[in-house]
Amino acid sequence: MTMRNVFNRRFRRITVIIISGTIFLFIIVILFASRKPLSSQDSDLTMGFKSFADNFDFSYLKNLKPISDSTPQPPPQSLLESESGTGTKGITEEEEEDTYETKGYQIKRQDVKFKYINPNGKKGTKQEVQAQHDELYNKVLTKEIHEPKDFNIESIRPPSPDMLSKYKHANATIVALVRNHEFGAIGRTIRKFEKSFNEKFNYPYTLINDVPFSDKFKDRIQAFTKSPVEFVTIPEELWSKPDSIDVEKQTTEMNIMAEHNVAYAKMESYHNMCRFYSGNMFNLPELQKYKYYWRIEPHVEFYTSINYDIFKYLEGTKKVYGFTISLYDISETVKTLWTETLKFLNTGDNYKYINKNGAFQWLLSDTQLPENNQIAGGYSTCHFWSNFEIVDMDFLRSEAYTAWFNHLDSTGKFYYERWGDAPVHSMGLALFADKSKVHWFRDVGYFHDPYYNCPKTSHTRGCEPGQFSKWDHLNDQNCMASWIDYSIDDLDAIY
Structure with a gap:
C-alpha cells in the first residue's frame, strides 16, 4: 500500500x-x-x-x-375558537383598534362601537351621490339576468302536475296579516302569487288576524287557491301593548309624532302590528311547526314567473333572509332605535352576538341622506321593505335576536316612538347575520305602492326594468345602491 x-x-x-x-x-x-x-x-x-x-x-x-x-407560530385563525362565538378571541387591542379604523367596527366587551368609513370613497353633495347611486342601480337592474347561479336550480324545479301531491316541500308557509274586510284585496294578491309561484308548488297559507276570521272571509279565500289555508287568531298577549306602557307618555309622544306628519303615529293598532311582526309573530303556536315564512300583503303585484322552489333555494344555500326592495325609513320613527341597540350590545356579554361579517356600512352610510343619520343617532335608516320578506324563523327565534328584541320591547318605544318591524328586522340581520346570508331576490319582479323591484329577465311582464318608484321624486329613498356597494362581495357570482 x-x-x-x-x-x-x-x-x-x-x-x-x-x-x-x-x-x-x-x-x-x-x-x-x-x-x-x-x-x-x-x-x-x-x-x-x-x-x-x-x-x-x-x-x-x-x-x-x-x-x-424557529420560534413557535400561532395556530391559524380558523383554529382559534372564540368563547363567545364572535371570533374575537386572540385579537389584540391594537388589532381591534385597527379594525375600527379600517373596517368601521370594534367588538369588545362593553366597548362596542361602529362608524361609517365610506369604503368606496363616495364624494360630492348628497344630490351628486344620489346621482351616482341612481346610475349604479339602473346599470344593475337593466342588465339581463336569469336565475341564481350559486345553487343547482335544476334540482329545485317544480314537479309535474301529476306528482305535485307527492312533492316534498321545505318546512315553510305563506303568511299574511289581514282583516275580515280585506278578503277581496288579499284574494287578488293570492291569485297573482299563485300564478307567479305557488300553483307550481302548493305551499300552505297561514292567514292571521287579531280577531277571529268570519266564515265569509274563509269561504272567499278558499276559492283563490288549492293549497291548504290555516286561519289564525292572534292571542291577546302577543298583540296588544304591554301593561308596562305609560299611557300618558304614549299619548304625548304620539301627538308629537303626528305634529311632525309621521304616518300612523296615533294609530295604536299600527304600533301593535309593528311590535307583533318584530318579535311575536314567529312565536305563534301555529307557526312553531314551520322554519320559513314568505310574507305577502294586499295590493301587491308580481311581475315574474318563478320557476324554482324559493324556500329550497334558501334552505340549500343556508341563507336566512330574502328581500326585493331596500329603502330609507322615516327617521323620526326610529330616533333612538340605534342608540338603544348600542346600549344592548354594550351590556354584559351581549357583544358576543355580533357577526363580524355583518352589513355595518349599509347600516351607517351617510352620503345620500345624511340628515337621516343625524336624527336617527347614526343609523342610515336603510332597511328591507318587509311587505316582501322570506325568512328563516330560526334566526328570529335565536338567542341573539330574542335577547335584543326583549331589550327593545322593555323600552316601550314601539309605542313612544314608531319603530317598524322593517327597520327592526333589518338592523337585527345587519348585526347578527353574515351579510352573505341575506339575499336580494333580484330576479323576482315585485311592486308595493309606490316602489318596484323590476329585473330584466325573459319572463318579466308589466314593469319597466330599473324603475324604482312610479314617482321620480322618491328615487332618493332608494337604498339598494348602498347594499350593492357594501354588502354584496361579487354581484355576478349570484346572478
Missing part, C-alpha cells in the same frame, strides 16, 4: 468523523434550543447552544431554518 493510499484512507476517516460529529452536535443543539428551560442553569446552557447555532453556517444542510427563526 502506497503512502498516497494510506493518506487518502485516513483523510476519508477524518472527514466522516467530522461530519458525524457535526451532525451529532447539531442534534444536541436542536434538542436544547427547543427545550423549555427548567432552571437558570438550563436556560444559560440553552442560550449558549442557541448563540452557537445562530453563528454556525448550516447552509450545506438544505431546507433547514436557523434556530433563531
Whole structure:
C-alpha cells in the first residue's frame, strides 16, 4: 500500500468523523434550543447552544431554518375558537383598534362601537351621490339576468302536475296579516302569487288576524287557491301593548309624532302590528311547526314567473333572509332605535352576538341622506321593505335576536316612538347575520305602492326594468345602491 493510499484512507476517516460529529452536535443543539428551560442553569446552557447555532453556517444542510427563526407560530385563525362565538378571541387591542379604523367596527366587551368609513370613497353633495347611486342601480337592474347561479336550480324545479301531491316541500308557509274586510284585496294578491309561484308548488297559507276570521272571509279565500289555508287568531298577549306602557307618555309622544306628519303615529293598532311582526309573530303556536315564512300583503303585484322552489333555494344555500326592495325609513320613527341597540350590545356579554361579517356600512352610510343619520343617532335608516320578506324563523327565534328584541320591547318605544318591524328586522340581520346570508331576490319582479323591484329577465311582464318608484321624486329613498356597494362581495357570482 502506497503512502498516497494510506493518506487518502485516513483523510476519508477524518472527514466522516467530522461530519458525524457535526451532525451529532447539531442534534444536541436542536434538542436544547427547543427545550423549555427548567432552571437558570438550563436556560444559560440553552442560550449558549442557541448563540452557537445562530453563528454556525448550516447552509450545506438544505431546507433547514436557523434556530433563531424557529420560534413557535400561532395556530391559524380558523383554529382559534372564540368563547363567545364572535371570533374575537386572540385579537389584540391594537388589532381591534385597527379594525375600527379600517373596517368601521370594534367588538369588545362593553366597548362596542361602529362608524361609517365610506369604503368606496363616495364624494360630492348628497344630490351628486344620489346621482351616482341612481346610475349604479339602473346599470344593475337593466342588465339581463336569469336565475341564481350559486345553487343547482335544476334540482329545485317544480314537479309535474301529476306528482305535485307527492312533492316534498321545505318546512315553510305563506303568511299574511289581514282583516275580515280585506278578503277581496288579499284574494287578488293570492291569485297573482299563485300564478307567479305557488300553483307550481302548493305551499300552505297561514292567514292571521287579531280577531277571529268570519266564515265569509274563509269561504272567499278558499276559492283563490288549492293549497291548504290555516286561519289564525292572534292571542291577546302577543298583540296588544304591554301593561308596562305609560299611557300618558304614549299619548304625548304620539301627538308629537303626528305634529311632525309621521304616518300612523296615533294609530295604536299600527304600533301593535309593528311590535307583533318584530318579535311575536314567529312565536305563534301555529307557526312553531314551520322554519320559513314568505310574507305577502294586499295590493301587491308580481311581475315574474318563478320557476324554482324559493324556500329550497334558501334552505340549500343556508341563507336566512330574502328581500326585493331596500329603502330609507322615516327617521323620526326610529330616533333612538340605534342608540338603544348600542346600549344592548354594550351590556354584559351581549357583544358576543355580533357577526363580524355583518352589513355595518349599509347600516351607517351617510352620503345620500345624511340628515337621516343625524336624527336617527347614526343609523342610515336603510332597511328591507318587509311587505316582501322570506325568512328563516330560526334566526328570529335565536338567542341573539330574542335577547335584543326583549331589550327593545322593555323600552316601550314601539309605542313612544314608531319603530317598524322593517327597520327592526333589518338592523337585527345587519348585526347578527353574515351579510352573505341575506339575499336580494333580484330576479323576482315585485311592486308595493309606490316602489318596484323590476329585473330584466325573459319572463318579466308589466314593469319597466330599473324603475324604482312610479314617482321620480322618491328615487332618493332608494337604498339598494348602498347594499350593492357594501354588502354584496361579487354581484355576478349570484346572478
